[in-house]
Structure formats: structure tokens, C-alpha cells
Amino acid sequence: MSWIIEESNDASSAINVQGNTVTCQKEDFYGSPINVLWKDPADKSGLYYWQIEFLQLDKQGNASVGLTTQDHFKAGYAIKSMEYNGNLADGSAFLVGSFGDRIKQGDNIGILLNLTDSEMKVHLFLNGQPLGLAFHVQAPFSISVINVVVSFSANGEATIIRLKQVPTSLDRQEEQFNGIEGHWKLVDYPQHSDCTGYHFHLFKKGGMDNNVYSLSTRVINTMNSILCHDPSTNQWQSQSGMSTMMGGDQESMRKEGVISELTNGITGVELQGQKLVITSNGNQVKLERYTPEPPQTYTKNVFAREY
Incomplete structure (x- = not known):
């Protein structure tokens, strides 16, 4: 060896x-x-x-x-x-x-x-x-x-x-989350009822500060932002992050603008029962947990150039 x-x-x-x-x-x-x-x-x-x-x-x-x-x-x-x-x-x-x-x-x-x-x-x-x-x-x-x-x-x-001893548990385990972290689906947006159904992923950002979170979502482009929480005032502040730059049809791009404005204007994040309530630009939206589909197994032979 x-x-x-x-x-x-x-x-x-x-x-x-x-x-x-x-x-x-x-x-x-x-x-x-x-x-x-x-x-x-x-x-x-x-x-x-x-x-x-x-x-x-x-x-x-x-x-x-x-x-x-x-x-x-x-x-x-x-x-x-x-x-x-x-x-x-x-x-x-x-x-x-x-x-x-x-x-x-x-x-x-x-x-x-x-x-x-x-x-x-x-x-x-x-x-x-x-x-x-x-x-x-x-x-x-x-x-x-x-x-x-x-x-x-x-x-x-x-x-x-x-x-020599091989694992016997081979299947991916479903993720478990506490608090506001996890995968969320937008289910209630009173001001834009046609913009529900989008998925959001909210996790603590790696580092020393436990009050900094990363938030990502996608319409046409993947949009990432940073959320900072001040525990002394319970105020939240959103900082724009990176985004891909793909184009799409007019209606999809309009909805992406609505979701982008939502994520950039966040001032409050609160867990209410099984729902996450986000305050943005003076309005409240509600999200509920969902379980993402597991990634797919790749079934083509990379050595034979099948793809």
C-alpha cells in the first residue's frame, strides 16, 4: 500500500x-x-x-x-x-x-x-x-x-x-432541526398570494457568532443572504449575499423580484408553534417545515463516458 x-x-x-x-x-x-x-x-x-x-x-x-x-x-x-x-x-x-x-x-x-x-x-x-x-x-x-x-x-x-468491519446502516437519515433552523416552505404571503410555495433554507453560519444565520432560496436564481440577530433588542437585519445571474420569463423574474425584496427586508424572525413567521418591510409571511427529497444516486458509468 x-x-x-x-x-x-x-x-x-x-x-x-x-x-x-x-x-x-x-x-x-x-x-x-x-x-x-x-x-x-x-x-x-x-x-x-x-x-x-x-x-x-x-x-x-x-x-x-x-x-x-x-x-x-x-x-x-x-x-x-x-x-x-x-x-x-x-x-x-x-x-x-x-x-x-x-x-x-x-x-x-x-x-x-x-x-x-x-x-x-x-x-x-x-x-x-x-x-x-x-x-x-x-x-x-x-x-x-x-x-x-x-x-x-x-x-x-x-x-x-x-x-475490515463495514457499516451496516447505509441509508441516509432524515435531518432533525430545533428552533428556527431547517428547511421551510412559504405558505402564506397575504400581499403576494401567487408567490407562495418557494423553499427557504435557514442555518446558523459557521463561526464564533451564534447570532448570524445564512438564508437561501431559489426562484430562477439561487439567492443567498445573511441574517444577523441582536438578542438585546430582538431585532433582525438582512444583508444581501451572492446570487446567480440567470435570466427567465417575465412572470418568473417578477416573482423573483418579490422574493428578493422579502429576503432583503427582513426585520423579524419568530417561531410560532410549527410555523416560522418572518417580518419583512412591515408585512408578515408564514412558512412551515418540509423535508427535501434526498439527492439521487448517479447510475451512469463515469469511466465509459455514458453521459
Whole structure:
């Protein structure tokens, strides 16, 4: 068992390996990921379970883990792999969005491969919690040897182990939320009754301040904002954040303007029973909890360019 480093000038100077630990340290900008393969192959039918722990990872960057073959292990975005980075990807192209949280320092990612002559299943785990079936490829496929790959798009350090004992709980668990955090559906907007049904996602923003929240929603574009709560006055203030810039039909863009005005004008957020009441621009709207559909398993063979 050993690490194999991609063939590139960046990797030769940035990567340092010691046993089952790999460190990536690069002084300048990451124009493309730096890939390292852990040569501990899955080369016959059976269950294979690896855990990759990120001992260090810069906050401003990203990393991914996945499975690839020796033939498809390439430098940068030329690699083909069944990859998890929060989303599912093939090493360069996006496949399934929001499969889990973006990888950060301290995270432990589990990869369970169930390999048979008829199919290949890949289950993922984040810090011991099952994310569910990520990739499911059915025969025929000409894949003989599978290895774990780690890709760094920021400075970091990761260690890998393979465990004989495999997880038995494989299905994603429904999220549980307390207080105002969670997934909400707009159900009552008296001033704009045709603008209900939109989904909002409200969570505490990572950091030291427990009174700062991130709020996101989508009509045509995904709109993100920051909500700041002052406990001494129970006042809320909304700060505009990032938004995508896609266009749409006139009616949809009108509704997006209404929802944008709602999120930008928030001055109050209160939990009333099972509903969330938001005060914005002097008006009140009501939202109720909902459970998002789980992300879909990717069923095409990334190594065969089926997509």
C-alpha cells in the first residue's frame, strides 16, 4: 500500500507522503486539483471500506475523495473518478448537487464499495453518518481494479485506513432541526398570494457568532443572504449575499423580484408553534417545515463516458 502522485510539476513540489498520510502544500493559486491515489486495490468481488480523515484543510479551499482506476488516474481535471466533494462529480464535471456537506478540516469520509460481477455500488459516509448510495453502476463494465483517490484544491493533510468491519446502516437519515433552523416552505404571503410555495433554507453560519444565520432560496436564481440577530433588542437585519445571474420569463423574474425584496427586508424572525413567521418591510409571511427529497444516486458509468 502506497500513495501514487499525479505526474505534474505542481504535485512533485507540493505533495509529501509518510505512510498512510499525505500532505499537500502549495504556495500559490491552485489552478487545478492535485490528485494522489492510494494503491490498496479492490480487485475482486467483495466489500471494501475506507475512511479518509482530513487532519488539516485550508478554510478557503476544497478537497474531494473518490474512486478511480489506474488507467483513469490523471493530473488535474483530466482524471475520471466517482468523486465526492459535497456534490457528486466525475473529477471535472458536476453530476449531482448537494449530496452532503462540503469537506472541511476534521471531517472523516467513509467510502464503502460493493463490487460484484453484475454491479458496483458506492455508499458514502460523513463523520460516521450515512449519506446513502452515491453511485450504482450495473454490468457490463470493464473495470478490473479500483483505488481511492484524494484531490486537493487547497493546502491540507489527509490520512487513510481500510477497515475490515463495514457499516451496516447505509441509508441516509432524515435531518432533525430545533428552533428556527431547517428547511421551510412559504405558505402564506397575504400581499403576494401567487408567490407562495418557494423553499427557504435557514442555518446558523459557521463561526464564533451564534447570532448570524445564512438564508437561501431559489426562484430562477439561487439567492443567498445573511441574517444577523441582536438578542438585546430582538431585532433582525438582512444583508444581501451572492446570487446567480440567470435570466427567465417575465412572470418568473417578477416573482423573483418579490422574493428578493422579502429576503432583503427582513426585520423579524419568530417561531410560532410549527410555523416560522418572518417580518419583512412591515408585512408578515408564514412558512412551515418540509423535508427535501434526498439527492439521487448517479447510475451512469463515469469511466465509459455514458453521459
